Amino acid sequence: MATTFLATLKSLVRNRALLFWPLAFPIIMATMFGAMFANLQSGYAFDPFQLGVVRDANYDAAPGLDDLLDELSSPSADTQYVTVTACDDAADAEARVDSSEIEGYLTVDADGTPQLHLSRGSQGDDKATVMSSILDSYVRTVAELKVVAAEKPELLASPSVAQATIEAFQTDAVSTTRLKLTRTDPDPSARYFYALLAMTAGMVAMIGAFAVQRTRANASPVGARASIAGISRGKVLMATVLASWLCGFACLVVAFAYMRIVVRVDFGGREGLCLVALAVSSLLAMAAGALVGTTPGVKTGIFSAISCVLSIFTGLYGSASQRLADNVAASFPMLSHLNPLWQIAHSFFSLLYYDSLEPFAQSCGALLAMTVALVAVATLRMRRQRYEHL
Amino acid sequence: MSTFRTSLRIVWGHRLYVLIYLVFISMLGVLAVGGASSSPDAEETGFIAAKPTVAVIDRDGSDISRGITEYVCAQGTSVDVADDERSIQDAAADDRASYVLVIPAGYGDALMDAAATGDEAPSLETVVSYQSSAGTLMDLSVRGYLQSAYGFAATVASSQADVVRLASDAASEKVSTTIVATEAEPLSSWLLYYFQFATYPIFASVTMVVAVLMNSLNERDVRMRSLAAPITSARRSLQTFLACCVMGLVAWAWICLVGFALNDGAAAIATAPVQVALMCGSLLAYAFVSVTAGFLVGQLAVSEMAANAISNVFGMALSFLGGGWVQLALMPAAVQQAARFFPSYWCTAAANDAFLLTEVRGASVAGVLGEIGVVCLFAVAIFAVSLVVGRSRMRA
Numbered sequence: 001m002a003t004t005f006l007a008t009l010k011s012l013v014r015n016r017a018l019l020f021w022p023l024a025f026p027i028i029m030a031t032m033f034g035a036m037f038a039n040l041q042s043g044y045a046f047d048p049f050q051l052g053v054v055r056d057a058n059y060d061a062a063p064g065l066d067d068l069l070d071e072l073s074s075p076s077a078d079t080q081y082v083t084v085t086a087c088d089d090a091a092d093a094e095a096r097v098d099s100s101e102i103e104g105y106l107t108v109d110a111d112g113t114p115q116l117h118l119s120r121g122s123q124g125d126d127k128a129t130v131m132s133s134i135l136d137s138y139v140r141t142v143a144e145l146k147v148v149a150a151e152k153p154e155l156l157a158s159p160s161v162a163q164a165t166i167e168a169f170q171t172d173a174v175s176t177t178r179l180k181l182t183r184t185d186p187d188p189s190a191r192y193f194y195a196l197l198a199m200t201a202g203m204v205a206m207i208g209a210f211a212v213q214r215t216r217a218n219a220s221p222v223g224a225r226a227s228i229a230g231i232s233r234g235k236v237l238m239a240t241v242l243a244s245w246l247c248g249f250a251c252l253v254v255a256f257a258y259m260r261i262v263v264r265v266d267f268g269g270r271e272g273l274c275l276v277a278l279a280v281s282s283l284l285a286m287a288a289g290a291l292v293g294t295t296p297g298v299k300t301g302i303f304s305a306i307s308c309v310l311s312i313f314t315g316l317y318g319s320a321s322q323r324l325a326d327n328v329a330a331s332f333p334m335l336s337h338l339n340p341l342w343q344i345a346h347s348f349f350s351l352l353y354y355d356s357l358e359p360f361a362q363s364c365g366a367l368l369a370m371t372v373a374l375v376a377v378a379t380l381r382m383r384r385q386r387y388e389h390l
Numbered sequence: 391m392s393t394f395r396t397s398l399r400i401v402w403g404h405r406l407y408v409l410i411y412l413v414f415i416s417m418l419g420v421l422a423v424g425g426a427s428s429s430p431d432a433e434e435t436g437f438i439a440a441k442p443t444v445a446v447i448d449r450d451g452s453d454i455s456r457g458i459t460e461y462v463c464a465q466g467t468s469v470d471v472a473d474d475e476r477s478i479q480d481a482a483a484d485d486r487a488s489y490v491l492v493i494p495a496g497y498g499d500a501l502m503d504a505a506a507t508g509d510e511a512p513s514l515e516t517v518v519s520y521q522s523s524a525g526t527l528m529d530l531s532v533r534g535y536l537q538s539a540y541g542f543a544a545t546v547a548s549s550q551a552d553v554v555r556l557a558s559d560a561a562s563e564k565v566s567t568t569i570v571a572t573e574a575e576p577l578s579s580w581l582l583y584y585f586q587f588a589t590y591p592i593f594a595s596v597t598m599v600v601a602v603l604m605n606s607l608n609e610r611d612v613r614m615r616s617l618a619a620p621i622t623s624a625r626r627s628l629q630t631f632l633a634c635c636v637m638g639l640v641a642w643a644w645i646c647l648v649g650f651a652l653n654d655g656a657a658a659i660a661t662a663p664v665q666v667a668l669m670c671g672s673l674l675a676y677a678f679v680s681v682t683a684g685f686l687v688g689q690l691a692v693s694e695m696a697a698n699a700i701s702n703v704f705g706m707a708l709s710f711l712g713g714g715w716v717q718l719a720l721m722p723a724a725v726q727q728a729a730r731f732f733p734s735y736w737c738t739a740a741a742n743d744a745f746l747l748t749e750v751r752g753a754s755v756a757g758v759l760g761e762i763g764v765v766c767l768f769a770v771a772i773f774a775v776s777l778v779v780g781r782s783r784m785r786a
Contacts, residue, residue, distance in 0.1 A: 017696045025703055032707055036721045047719075097570050098748045104570070116567045120576050121746050130527055135565035137534050143563040144538055147556055151546040169541030173504060176529055176536075177513040179492070181479045206695070301698045305410035308594070308702060312418045317706075318715025320587060324422040330469070330486050353483040 001235045004226065008211055008243035011222075018210055021203040021304065022248065026255035029196050034263035037189035048073070048083045049131040052093040052105030055086055059108045068138055081130060093117070104128065106135070114139065144169050182353040184268055190352060191345075193265045195316035198344035200255050201281040202307030204248035208289020209300040211244040212237070212378075216294070237382060241286050248282040268352035273360065277347040280367045284340055287374035294381040310341040343367050393616070393626050397633030400606050404599055407698075412595035412641050416588055416648055423583035442488035442524035445471035445481060452498025454539060457554030458514075461535050461561055462491055466528060478517060488519035489528040498550050501536075505543030511536070535561055577662050577669075580653050582745040585669055586714030588645040589676060589734050590705050596641045596680035597687060597701035600634045604688020605697065631685070638681040642674050668744035668758045675765035676737040682769045686776035689783060708734035733768035736761045 012018065053059065053069065060066070072081040085102050087093035093105035097119045104118035114135050122128035148155050148165055156162040214220045215236055217227035226236050256278055259265040267274050292298050313336060315322035329336040336342045347363035354360070401408075444466035446459040462468075471481045471490055481487040492515040504511040514532070519525035538557040547553040569576075606612065607630060616626060650658065659666050683704065687697050709715050711725075712734025718726050729735040740761035747754055 017693045017699075020696055021699045025699060028703055029706065032710065036710060036716070036725050038722045038725075094570055100746075114565050116565050117570050118567060120569055120748070122569075126524065126527070129524070132565060132567050133527055133531060136563075137531075139563045139565050140534065140538060140560045143560040144541060144556075147542075147560065148545055155545055165541075165545060168505075168544040169537055171537055171540050171544075173508070173510040174501070174533065174536035174540050175510075175513045176491070176516045176533060179478075179515050179517050181475070181482050181517060299694075301695055302406075304698050304702060305407065309410065309414050309418065312415070312422065317422070317587070317590065318710070319717075320419075320422040320583060320715070324418075326485060329484060349483065354479065 001239045004236055004239035005243045008240050012207060012211060012247045021206060022200055022251035023254060026196055026200040027258050030259050030263050033192050047127055048080045049127045050102045051082045052085045052087040052096055052102040054090055054093055054107045058110060062108045062112050183355055184352055187266055190266055191315055193259050194345040194348040195311060195314035198314050198341040199307050199311045199316060201252060201285050201344050202341055203304060204251055204282055205285040205289040205303045206300045207248045208244045208286035209292040211240045212290045212293025215240050241290055245282055245286045248285055249279055252278040252282055270351045273351050280364050281344045284367050284371045287371045291374050291378040294378055310339050313339050314341050314345040340370055391629060393629035394633050397603055397630050400603050401599055401637055404602050407598050408595055411598060412591050412644055415591040416645055419587040420652060423580060423587055442466040442528050443469050444489045445469050445487040447473045447492045449495045450493050450497045453550035453554050454498035454501055455493045457558055458493060462532060465531055482517045485519050488525040490517040502543050502550060505540050577658055577665055577745055578653055581649055582741060584649050585673055585741045586738050589712055589714050589737060590709040592641050592645060592677050593680045593708060594701050594705035596638050596677060597684040598698055599637050600681055600684025601687035601697035602694055608691055634681045634685060638677040642677040646670050664750045665744045665747050669741045671762050672737045672740035675762050678769040679733045679765060682772040686772055689776045689780040708732055711735060712738040714738045733765050736764040
């Protein structure tokens with residue numbers, strides 16, 4: 001059994017094409033992610049909205065609007081929300097929108113209500129939403145003061161009283177406090193790396209499939225030789241699966257070490273438990289590989305295709321796939337829980353964000369349960385294999 | 391044309407790759423971009439602000455807390471989060487709710503008392519998403535509502551019900567927001583997102599299948615048999631290349647047909663034919679880049695497994711660098727500069743510029759055509775390299 005184990009291990013390590021996926025793929029992609037997401041955290045900060053302003057008599061008459069825009073466009077403020085470009089009229093502003101010089105423009109109608117005109121590219125854009133919210137806030141303040149003027153005009157009678165009234169509506173006496181519920185501050189880029197590790201684990205299954213396929217007596221000369229060796233088929237398979245597991249686990253550890261040491265991905269300081277997750281993941285991969293390896297006619301390349309499809313539900317393919325993954329996890333949690341790559345990515349996620357190890361244990365438990373199910377089916381298939389000719 | 395027919399038969403023999411990489415992944419792309427874009431109907435009527443997912447945990451049950459809950463839920467898409475730490479932690483970690491607001495017991499009375507005496511009201515607890523600025527914006531909006539409630543409680547309102555009524559009325563006053571009308575008819579942003587996502591299934595499927603085809607044809611026995619056939623080398627190569635192009639065309643046509651079938655393509659073609667043609671043109675040029683990339687991988691004579699790996703790794707890398715999956719604006723300047731040296735960047739840029747085309751004039755159309763031309767030049771360059779590699783391999 002030890003001889004079979006060593007021989008299988010040597011043959012796997014020498015197969016460069018086989019090891020390209022689980023070794024080169026995560027290293028190339030992690031390097032790229034590391035370069036791409038270097039400033040993703042700061043990327044969520046506001047960029048100033050490029051606003052054109054039609055400065056006519058209506059605009060000048062709107063109380064406090066010009067002061068508000070001056071304040072928001074001040075480069076010395078903590079956040080510069082807007083850059084203001086003066087426009088002669090609406091036609092001039094539209095021409096500037098067409099030429100992409102500005103992202104939208106502001107006009108004020110005869111009754112003093114501001115109107116925001118946005119470029120088509122601003123649809124659903126965060127910056128445009130911020131701009132619209134700021135102007136909503138201005139319109140609301142005007143409405144509040146109109147109510148006060150109608151119900152208690154004495155509160156706006158003199159400048160000092162009016163100032164006190166306005167201050168009551170702009171008070172700092174109300175506030176919100178942000179709760180910190182997770183172990184570490186969430187890092188938007190971590191999700192990509194965890195999904196990448198999960199996809200790599202899916203690819204590792206190819207190693208198991210390749211190794212088990214070779215042991216079939218009619219699949220290769222090595223298989224034919226092994227079938228007449230003086231040890232039982234069970235021992236051959238056990239040694240093969242163990243050797244491929246070790247090889248797959250080693251590939252995952254190399255990818256993990258590269259992400260942790262070179263790309264400096266945050267795993268929440270629980271690297272030891274990450275190795276447990278990798279060991280369980282590679283075990284599941286080997287079980288899946290063994291199942292495919294016992295199925296004649298199925299190519300090992302099927303794992304790359306399946307991993308590509310399942311990775312959409314871990315959010316590997318950018319923000320759109322992350323929204324899809326979140327929606328599926330929220331609406332059909334069972335579908336996500338049945339996705340082994342989702343469970344693998346979630347196990348790393350649990351280690352980063354939760355104090356309790358319960359979510360991590362749940363993910364590992366689910367992966368082990370899947371492993372047992374796959375091993376049971378693979379064992380049944382292996383036992384029933386008969387060869388008419390060798 | 392027997393070489394052409396044989397090549398097509400080989401492609402058909404590997405239809406599983408086409409089914410998974412092209413059909414499955416493009417359909418999943420349809421699902422993915424479905425949630426990322428606004429509907430076409432909404433675009434026609436005006437500006438749609440980015441809406442966060444929100445959850446309110448009301449431990450007070452007063453008129454004011456109900457007013458705040460109603461306001462927050464109206465500003466975003468409401469999701470249910472149970473009132474326990476693990477559920478709130480889950481919502482934050484999974485980003486299921488971009489904004490969670492916890493209203494403590496007794497908040498309504500405390501706000502009224504604070505406004506009457508000019509003191510500070512108790513703070514509300516929030517959990518704000520790290521994924522986008524929508525949660526942060528929601529927090530500012532809630533503070534605005536609270537200020538309004540505090541102001542009315544301090545000035546004209548005598549009860550919590552009055553405060554909520556006045557604050558909600560004031561909050562319903564919003565700036566009128568419209569989208570600037572353009573000379574050219576606007577297309578649905580769904581189509582743009584879908585086309586940008588489709589760069590991956592096109593590249594992965596076409597490159598993979600073309601590489602496998604070239605590998606099969608370059609096998610020693612097959613090659614010896616074809617060299618002995620009474621046909622010139624140029625005609626044989628041309629027929630093989632035509633079969634590769636057919637694969638590229640099939641992938642491109644599938645992506646376009648699915649996109650148009652699911653998004654009222656007839657209307658899009660009728661209202662904005664130039665933009666549609668340019669967007670499809672950018673993807674067609676990219677399909678040819680994929681064909682030539684597959685041709686190159688095939689010339690390298692790598693195994694099917696390695697071809698699979700190469701087409702996937704490069705397909706993903708190109709889609710990320712093209713900005714179709716993550717906005718390039720969020721990436722470091724060096725990456726943005728480096729992205730310009732890849733065809734996916736120009737393909738995405740051409741689709742984006744065609745989508746934003748506000749007027750169909752020579753200069754604006756020429757700009758997009760120039761970007762498509764750059765994509766085509768990449769295809770030509772990769773094809774030239776693959777010819778050189780093929781020739782050097784033949785001599786070796």
